Amino acid sequence: MSISISAGAINAERVTLEYPLYKNIVLDRLRAILSPIIPALSPPVKRAVDEVSFSINPGELVGIVGVNGAGKTSLLKIVSGLVKPTHGRVSVGGRILALLAMGVGFRPNLTGRENLFYAGLLFRLRPNEIRAVLPSVEEFSELGPALDQPYFTYSSGMRARLAFSLATHVPADVIILDETLATGDAQFAAKCYGRIRELHGSGRTILFVSHNLGEVSRLCDRVIILHKGGLLFDGATQEGLRRYEHRITSEQIASPGQEMVSADTQVRLEMLGPDGSPTLRAMIGAPATIRMTVRQRKPIGDAFPFLKLYRENDNHFVAYLHPDRNAIAAEAEAELVNVTFGRGETVLEWRFASWPFGEGTYRIDGQIGPACTWRSMNHDAGLKWHNLLQFASAYENLNLKGSSALFEPSTVFSVNRRSSDTHADAQHEITNSEGH
């Protein structure tokens, strides 16, 4: 920490952090605390941050991304000086403000206003500095008369407002924010992101940790991706997030298509990208194909194949994929498209000109039911396969991330413009049904 560094700059050289592994909490704590004096007493350790090096220039807004346990919070604790790295060195120029959790240090019996003063002291502000920022903090928090009520009466959203308002008004060269906006309501969260942009605009260095990749993509110039304590990527946000998404998709999804055998039938399901090659990710708005390959040792004759699409995170049933979905959905009196499965291989394909489903990880169950009409369709009979395919549905443009819609809405957007110069009307219409 002794080398000189300009205000707002951060330099980390091969930083490693190890935490004790506990068998007996009290004994292992004792061993860990005594280890600086008697190194032989050091308990077994696990590595939370593994030789991470990076350099951040003053005024950069850097996103830190990684799955739970990747080492993000540990890295921030090292940068902010809360823990000493086991090996390596970190240099930070200027005053640091670390907001690693909302509401830390607030006293339940004090009022919101008293807590602003108290927490300001914990942030190492002098009383006159606190008094100077207090009016803007109060205004930003929008808590009004609630500021004179005891803190224990506050909802989690109000607590987040109070803490964030104070923290982002503390004069600091380096600001570290860890998942802190998640507790506020959407309106206040938007205001917070605005405030982060404002702070960034005023030249502060900001380290921003979030699982919300959309926000990271929209806010950050640069992203550092951690994986199992190590540095996976350090560079341009879009490129980094794309790699990160690929990585987590690959880890979440064992294989793009798995073969399943049921009696004399062998089934394989694959997701094909726009170029026709197998993929783990369907890009929203781009062409995609689901291919079902059925191999039969004995012919089964006419049958009715269909797929069931589920969103994995909440097991929400999203859609049936039938051979003729539109006819069934409209209850048209047309005959259903039954498929004849003879001996050998039958390949079925559901082609999407524009992949319509929203962000997330999906699962497909498959079924070959008995031949039927739309009136006698039976979703319980026949051969069934669970979890034939897992894949992710994602945006190519990461700035669009964050949509919670199950389906990408198909819209027609129109603009009517009257030119004041020519007095001529102009009309323009954009159909969004083919994606973006």
Added chain:
Amino acid sequence: MINDIRLVFDLTRYDIKAQAKETFLGAIWLFLWPVLQSGGLIVVFSALQGGAVSRDFVLSTYIGIITWSTCVMIFIAGLQVMKTHRETITQLVFPFHLLPVVDLCSKFIFFAMQFVIAAILWAAFATVDPGGLFALNILVFVFALFCYLLAASWLASVLGIVAPDLAFALPPIFLLLLILSPIFHRTPGGLPETIEIINAFNPLVFVVRTLFDVLGTDGGGTSFPLIFLLGGLAAVLVARWVVHVLYQELGKVI
């Protein structure tokens, strides 16, 4: 250093304010509780001694008990201070060696007020004459005691992490030691030898004996607590060094 003192002062102010809001009587309890405790103990011991106790005994016992109780209360609170402020230590960039100091100050300030009032009562109503340097010696005693308690708070803050059971074991032990202490047994050699040995190794007995020397309870006048003062200053320096080393890993293990 000056910034730290100022920060401790401001945090102590809010700490007292927050504590005062927790009960109906608020900060009054900090005065009332030792009066009730020492009052009860004085009544019991007076009854055991046939009710014939002197005014000097009552006043000096009261001063002794509030001193003893404050030392015990601060040490026990010190054992729990890091646990209480766990989030502040792990989430805020804050010099956490100041946390035990704030905790100590918010308790000690009330003790000091009670102690000074009690000392004035002693000077005014005791039958023995404490002498001309009494006020100075009392102030030096209070300062030195603060130093001891600061050292004890720092050490207790680490002990509370590595030996949390102490917070449960120590209160009844200290109560027993109080009953066996020179606060109630002034005559030298008046207690069984085993208890005299225990008292000889009990640092609180050293505090009480020094206090009684400062009060001049034996009738020989007040005496300057030089060894007590030097010991207090040395204790602070040693404790600060010890916690500086032991706190290094604290953020990782708490």
